[in-house]
Amino acid sequence: MSEPTLSLNTKPLTALVNTNKPLDYDGYVAQGGYQGAEKAVLQMSQKQCLELVKESDLKGRGGAGFPTGMKWSFVPMFDDDDGPHAKANAPDNKYLICNGDEMEPGTFKDRLLLEGIPHQLIEAMIIASYTIGANKAYIFLRGEYFVAAKRLQSAIDQAYQNNWLGNDIKGSGYQLDLYLHTSAGRYICGEETALINALEGRRANPRSKPPFPQVSGLFGKPTIVNNVETLSNLPHIFKQGSEWFKALSPNSDAGTKIYGASGRVKNPGLWEMPMGMTIGHVLNDKAGGMIDGLNFKGLLPGGASTDFLVAEHLDVPMDYDNIAKAGSRLGTAGLIVLDHLNCxxxxxxxxxxxxxxxxxxxxxxxxxxxxxxxxxxxxxxxxxxxxxxxxxxxxxxxxxxxxxxxxxxxxxxxxxxxxxxxxxxxxxxxxxxxxxxxxxxxxxxxxxxxxxx
The missing domain is CATH 1.20.1440.230 (NADH-ubiquinone oxidoreductase 51kDa subunit, iron-sulphur binding domain)
Incomplete structure (x- = not known):
């Protein structure tokens, strides 16, 4: 399967990534940054924003693949007679949380975005918070991501300085405060209700559901928890539209995905490609195949908590439905490759x-x-x-x-x-x-x- 040429249009999440020196506010704006947030907050109602996310067919990139717009729709909001910012400015009414607690073994895709283009996530959280009517948002970050923490806090400070956070954002009447919370570090915090408990200062045990967080989450208020990669799609969807986003993928799962590979391959790493690239394409064309002298034995297709797939599955497209039909899960799309000399x-x-x-x-x-x-x-x-x-x-x-x-x-x-x-x-x-x-x-x-x- 051929791969599109690298560009901001075909690889929106990673084309501007620079893990050595990420774009500051001015550099990000010069590359078209915050245009999606401007469109959402200044030109659209919350209801229109939600409909755009639904139309885009964006699915969660944290592993479950649940439709993002549908998840947001479970949050109580909107009256058609209300102004576009009336519900959004109810104090402490709702919360948005970004799950940056990336502790799944074999998974390191969110780290690339957190360290390489922090303003993209800040813009995304402004859009998401406005859409669901949240005035407070949190980035729940893996405690060991020290570089990401420093760069995110710098980006948050710059966003405040340029009136993208705080009171009366860009004269819209909408207000949003964004906080960075570094986790004490437990894998279970990746489960959204355990994450919420940890953010409240409680033991990180998962909660019984229902009620679901969209109804009763952080401090008992409606709460949306989304993954870093999921949220990072929003600035591009709002800037270029839902049809553009769906056209990025050749199959029913819209958009792109950040695929990864680790193990005894020639070129371990991360690559953003259209949804539905085959396992073999990621393993052989991007990761370079096995190191000389080693034979492929099997792999975990989506991080440590997925089922092994073997040579007969190399032609399976890496999307949610096809990986499930093969007997595993897409998960985080991080291949952990096993060779014939490993037990x-x-x-x-x-x-x-x-x-x-x-x-x-x-x-x-x-x-x-x-x-x-x-x-x-x-x-x-x-x-x-x-x-x-x-x-x-x-x-x-x-x-x-x-x-x-x-x-x-x-x-x-x-x-x-x-x-x-x-x-x-x-x-x-x-x-x-x-x-x-x-x-x-x-x-x-x-x-x-x-x-x-």
């Missing part, structure tokens, strides 16, 4: 150790299931496993699956496990029957993806 059992053990550590401990399947899985995998990895352990792992995959846990952490944790049992069962059996695996019996040992069998 899948060791890789899965490494991932489950992470999920066990990051569990909030609220529900039994996650609190007790993740350490149980780690115990079994450790036993298999150390050559002490039995065939009964494989049966136990299958049962735990069911015990921790969707609908049986308080949030999606445990189901996400077992996705790489259950799919590894499907595609790499021979490696598990080899560990059990030989007391270890061929990765220790003479094959080269490679330190990617975790420990080795």
């Amino acid at each position: 899948p059992v060791g890789m899965v053990l490494n991932l489950l150790q992470f999920f066990h550590q990051e569990s909030c401990g609220f529900c039994t399947p996650c609190r007790d299931g993740t350490p149980w899985v780690v115990e079994i995998l450790t036993r298999i990895e150390n050559g002490l496993g039995t065939m009964d352990d494989i049966d136990a792992l299958h049962k735990l995959c069911d015990f921790m699956w969707i609908g049986k846990t308080h949030c999606a952490l445990a189901p996400g944790a077992v996705e790489p496990l259950r799919s590894s049992l499907k595609y790499f069962i021979d490696d598990y059996v080899e560990h059990i029957e030989q007391g270890c695996c061929t990765y220790k019996l003479g094959k080269q040992k490679v330190s990617v993806g975790g420990s080795h069998g």
Whole structure:
């Protein structure tokens, strides 16, 4: 599949990215920055803004792929007889939160945007806040993103200085305050209701739903939580229109996506491309394929909490529907690539150790299931496993699956496990029957993806 030429029109999110020296306010404005916010706040009503987002078919880029306009529509707002800013200026009425707590292993796309073009996110949050009628907005940032924090705060300060934040924005009558909140650092904070609890100063446990945050979120008020990449599309949609945005993609999922690849590939990194590029295109054409001497074994297509896909799936388009049909999830579209000299059992053990550590401990399947899985995998990895352990792992995959846990952490944790049992069962059996695996019996040992069998 051919790729469009690099330009602001075809790669809107990343064409202006500079991770060494991002554009300041004047530089961003010179490149057309804040034109989308100007159109929204000065020329459109909130209802018109919402309709534009719906028409664009923008879906959430944090992993779930839920339609953004539909999500926003659940927030109580608008009376046709009200002026365009009447609802938007009800004090402490609603909140917008940007989820910048990027802690999914194998995912680093939001960091590129946060560090490389911070004003794009500020503009996006002005548009989103105005649309839902929020007067306060928060960027909830991963605590380890020190460079991003410094650059975001600088961009926020510049936006205040130029009257894009604060009272009476550009004479519109609309007011918005934006705050940067650096997280104490837990993976569970990526779940939107746990994030809200953390922002309130509470323990970061996910909340029961309903009520959903759109009705009762931060401090009990209607709240929208969106991912960095999701929000970053808004300035371009408002500047160039919904039809332009839909035309960027050759399939039913509109716009572009930032795809990534890590592991033993020749060119690990990030690339913005139209939605629906095939796995093989990302792996071979962009990431350069496997390092010489290594063969492709499998990959996680959307970060650590997705199911493995293998060689038969390389022609699958990387969009929400097609990846789901293949048996996995698009997630964050960050490929974690496994080669033939890496032990899948060791890789899965490494991932489950992470999920066990990051569990909030609220529900039994996650609190007790993740350490149980780690115990079994450790036993298999150390050559002490039995065939009964494989049966136990299958049962735990069911015990921790969707609908049986308080949030999606445990189901996400077992996705790489259950799919590894499907595609790499021979490696598990080899560990059990030989007391270890061929990765220790003479094959080269490679330190990617975790420990080795």
